[in-house]
Amino acid sequence: MKRRQGWLFFILFLFTLSVYLLINYPLQLGLDLKGGSQLTLQIIKEEGKVTRDELEAVNSVIDKRVNNLGVSESNLQTLGGDQLILELPGEQNPLVASRVLGKTALLEFRTQKKGTSTDLKTLQLQRLNIKELIEQYSSAEKSQNDDNFLKVIQDDLKEKEQELNYTSTSKDLYEKLIEIKKYVDKEITNLFIKTDLSGKDLINAGRRQEQTNNNWEVLLTFSNSGGEKFAEITKSIAGTNQLLAIVLDGESISEASVGSQFANTGITGGSATISGNFSAENARELEVQLKGGSLPLPIEIVETNTIGALLGSNNILKSLYAAISGLIFVGIFMIFNYRILGFVSVLSLVLYGFFNLALYSLIPVTLTLPGISGLILSIGMAVDANILIFERIREELYDGNTLTRSIDSGFQRANSSIVDGHITTLLSCFVLFLLGTNFVKGFAATLGIGVLISLFTSLNCSKTILRFFTTYQSLRQKNLYLPRNNFSN
Amino acid sequence: MKYKLELIKNKRKIIGFSTVLILLSLLGIFYSTFNTSYKKPINLGMDFVGGNELRIERVCEEECSNFSPDSVLEKLREISKNKNVLNNIKLQFQNNNKLISIRTPYLSIEESNNLINNLDNIVGPLNYESKDSRLIGPKLGKRLLTNCVTSLLVSLFAISLYITIRFDKKYALFALLALFHDLVIVFGIFSWLGVILSVEVNSLFAVSLLTIAGYSVNDTVVIFDRIRENLKLKNEGYNETIQLSVNESFRRTTFTSITTLFPLLSIILFGSYSLFWFSLALSLGIIVGSYSSILLAPSLLLKDKA
Numbered sequence: 001m002k003r004r005q006g007w008l009f010f011i012l013f014l015f016t017l018s019v020y021l022l023i024n025y026p027l028q029l030g031l032d033l034k035g036g037s038q039l040t041l042q043i044i045k046e047e048g049k050v051t052r053d054e055l056e057a058v059n060s061v062i063d064k065r066v067n068n069l070g071v072s073e074s075n076l077q078t079l080g081g082d083q084l085i086l087e088l089p090g091e092q093n094p095l096v097a098s099r100v101l102g103k104t105a106l107l108e109f110r111t112q113k114k115g116t117s118t119d120l121k122t123l124q125l126q127r128l129n130i131k132e133l134i135e136q137y138s139s140a141e142k143s144q145n146d147d148n149f150l151k152v153i154q155d156d157l158k159e160k161e162q163e164l165n166y167t168s169t170s171k172d173l174y175e176k177l178i179e180i181k182k183y184v185d186k187e188i189t190n191l192f193i194k195t196d197l198s199g200k201d202l203i204n205a206g207r208r209q210e211q212t213n214n215n216w217e218v219l220l221t222f223s224n225s226g227g228e229k230f231a232e233i234t235k236s237i238a239g240t241n242q243l244l245a246i247v248l249d250g251e252s253i254s255e256a257s258v259g260s261q262f263a264n265t266g267i268t269g270g271s272a273t274i275s276g277n278f279s280a281e282n283a284r285e286l287e288v289q290l291k292g293g294s295l296p297l298p299i300e301i302v303e304t305n306t307i308g309a310l311l312g313s314n315n316i317l318k319s320l321y322a323a324i325s326g327l328i329f330v331g332i333f334m335i336f337n338y339r340i341l342g343f344v345s346v347l348s349l350v351l352y353g354f355f356n357l358a359l360y361s362l363i364p365v366t367l368t369l370p371g372i373s374g375l376i377l378s379i380g381m382a383v384d385a386n387i388l389i390f391e392r393i394r395e396e397l398y399d400g401n402t403l404t405r406s407i408d409s410g411f412q413r414a415n416s417s418i419v420d421g422h423i424t425t426l427l428s429c430f431v432l433f434l435l436g437t438n439f440v441k442g443f444a445a446t447l448g449i450g451v452l453i454s455l456f457t458s459l460n461c462s463k464t465i466l467r468f469f470t471t472y473q474s475l476r477q478k479n480l481y482l483p484r485n486n487f488s489n
Numbered sequence: 490m491k492y493k494l495e496l497i498k499n500k501r502k503i504i505g506f507s508t509v510l511i512l513l514s515l516l517g518i519f520y521s522t523f524n525t526s527y528k529k530p531i532n533l534g535m536d537f538v539g540g541n542e543l544r545i546e547r548v549c550e551e552e553c554s555n556f557s558p559d560s561v562l563e564k565l566r567e568i569s570k571n572k573n574v575l576n577n578i579k580l581q582f583q584n585n586n587k588l589i590s591i592r593t594p595y596l597s598i599e600e601s602n603n604l605i606n607n608l609d610n611i612v613g614p615l616n617y618e619s620k621d622s623r624l625i626g627p628k629l630g631k632r633l634l635t636n637c638v639t640s641l642l643v644s645l646f647a648i649s650l651y652i653t654i655r656f657d658k659k660y661a662l663f664a665l666l667a668l669f670h671d672l673v674i675v676f677g678i679f680s681w682l683g684v685i686l687s688v689e690v691n692s693l694f695a696v697s698l699l700t701i702a703g704y705s706v707n708d709t710v711v712i713f714d715r716i717r718e719n720l721k722l723k724n725e726g727y728n729e730t731i732q733l734s735v736n737e738s739f740r741r742t743t744f745t746s747i748t749t750l751f752p753l754l755s756i757i758l759f760g761s762y763s764l765f766w767f768s769l770a771l772s773l774g775i776i777v778g779s780y781s782s783i784l785l786a787p788s789l790l791l792k793d794k795a
Contacts, residue, residue, distance in 0.1 A: 308545075391740060391744075420714060428648070440692055
């Protein structure tokens with residue numbers, strides 16, 4: 001008797017603890033329930049596997065970049081050794097993130113090869129032309145109906161391709177223009193020689209609006225050694241016709257001359273400015289990329305998921321309806337069929353629900369739609385254990401055993417089936433969790449936790465509650481435990 | 490003793506019925522592989538092949554104006570300069586013209602954004618709070634598919650290992666046969682659904698197959714447990730004991746299936762759209778699984794009287 005009371009108090013204690021946990025540590029909702037964007041980033045490596053170090057390096061660079069973007073509550077996780085999952089809660093446009101994240105941002109400083117001035121001038125002129133074409137294209141796109149204008153751009157583009165002796169491979173006109181621009185930027189880069197100054201020597205980046213026009217410029221601050229290198233490089237080309245190129249990911253974004261006044265010392269002070277006709281947005285993106293450092297390996301965005309906030313809250317409501325109506329259906333069915341026993345199972349199901357949710361907030365498990373369906377499904381499995389036990393108890397009662405004995409041996413004899421059944425389900429959950437993707441993991445986690453808790457609630461809680469009930473004389477009548485139409489198998 | 494379920498008498502009928510179901514499923518799988526545009530045993534959704542799926546609601550005063558999908562597509566083509574984005578595009582209006590759902594091959598984030606902007610111009614205004622957009626690259630899709638197939642195989646292996654250890658080989662073999670029976674039939678039903686209604690399967694379908702596997706074995710194990718226990722306790726014939734055990738477990742198995750079907754039914758009725766086919770697959774699996782646990786697997790255990 002004492003031991004039974006002990007369990008009863010323990011269960012009541014767990015219940016109170018669960019309620020406390022749920023009030024103080026709210027459940028974490030996945031993006032499909034609160035809205036936001038989720039991006040899956042794939043690290044690209046031509047040969048071999050992505051090492052742990054590389055993964056961590058990419059992770060930390062992306063992390064810095066996201067933080068610099070100023071997205072609050074973002075969350076970055078690694079997945080499967082060569083993927084990262086980035087969550088941007090709230091209705092975020094994944095567009096900005098994608099532009100900033102996808103770039104390697106390898107920054108180099110290069111000096112011009114001698115005797116390349118004419119080539120450079122031609123290329124710079126080409127670049128200017130293409131930039132104009134791109135702008136024209138954008139305005140044509142905005143006005144939407146200017147097909148003639150697009151035709152002109154298309155013809156100009158063909159001419160450019162002939163001059164450059166390069167044929168673009170993209171299908172779309174806009175992509176063709178961008179491709180040609182990249183090609184020219186790369187050609188320009190080829191006229192320059194690498195120096196030992198690179199993005200690694202940066203300690204900070206910033207941006208400001210140029211005073212003379214609306215364009216923005218990006219400010220670079222070098223480390224001490226970087227500052228020295230920069231001074232030396234600028235000294236070596238000061239006053240000559242050689243230019244200094246700032247190269248980002250193999251494409252020259254700006255070429256500058258160094259005035260002869262720097263011939264003695266070079267540009268000291270450890271900072272530099274890149275002014276390359278940046279728009280406010282472009283300058284900010286470059287700033288974020290440089291601040292975060294360069295990615296050791298390029299990445300590609302392979303999946304995006306965007307869910308509006310309204311849809312998210314609708315999903316919560318729908319899941320709530322589904323869970324509650326599911327519980328009610330099951331409860332009515334159980335009480336109808338098993339009477340007192342059914343009522344016990346309903347109580348232990350309610351406990352089951354609370355324990356589950358409390359554990360989610362404790363672990364913590366992020367609740368997603370598939371996660372909720374795992375929870376709802378595990379309700380069915382939890383009831384299964386109860387049914388197994390109740391059927392056994394009834395058999396014992398039919399055999400003429402006393403109530404107490406029937407209950408005890410009912411639990412005992414159902415034990416092995418329950419454990420077997422739960423283990424096969426757990427095995428599936430385990431495999432799903434190990435090999436599954438994000439969404440699948442959520443389902444596996446909640447179903448697995450549910451199955452484990454169900455072992456406890458069905459074997460222990462149901463038993464304790466049932467024994468508590470049978471201490472009352474009025475609840476000890478056998479017919480309360482048997483079906484109304486008492487048929488025998 | 491009077492049995493509700495006459496297994497011994499009906500062994501042939503039960504095995505025959507299952508064989509027919511399996512053949513119908515295989516027929517669906519073959520038909521789907523050789524006579525459809527996608528040439529796969531099952532219509533793989535964008536989770537596995539990559540693509541872009543967009544659902545967004547329109548903001549309407551009272552009733553949403555009617556647009557024909559073709560005219561919208563035509564306008565989209567006019568507006569968009571990038572024509573090849575609009576190849577193979579599927580556009581539908583649902584829910585009294587309020588909900589627009591679009592499927593296209595894989596688009597970049599920029600292209601997808603452009604598409605939404607253009608739509609806003611044509612049928613807008615749109616409610617961005619109700620946007621549900623998914624982009625999956627083709628490479629990731631392939632990887633997801635391999636992942637799903639591997640997890641299915643690994644977990645099937647783990648389950649067979651467990652029941653071989655827990656029971657003897659014969660029981661394990663028949664439990665597994667029943668399991669494959671259930672999986673093939675659910676797979677077959679979705680092959681047919683793909684052929685007839687263009688229903689696509691996504692990674693949640695793989696999850697449902699795995700869950701069905703766990704559930705089906707669970708069900709069968711409970712009955713085999715009972716058979717084993719009774720074979721030790723009772724002094725009746727082998728076949729009779731099996732029949733008795735099935736009848737003893739019958740209520741439990743049907744009740745369990747019913748209580749699991751209730752929550753699934755609630756998801757089908759009230760749950761989010763994205764879980765509809767998933768819950769349906771699970772429900773079918775549970776129905777087929779209960780049938781195979783109660784009738785098929787024990788029938789296979791029965792000895793033919795020579």
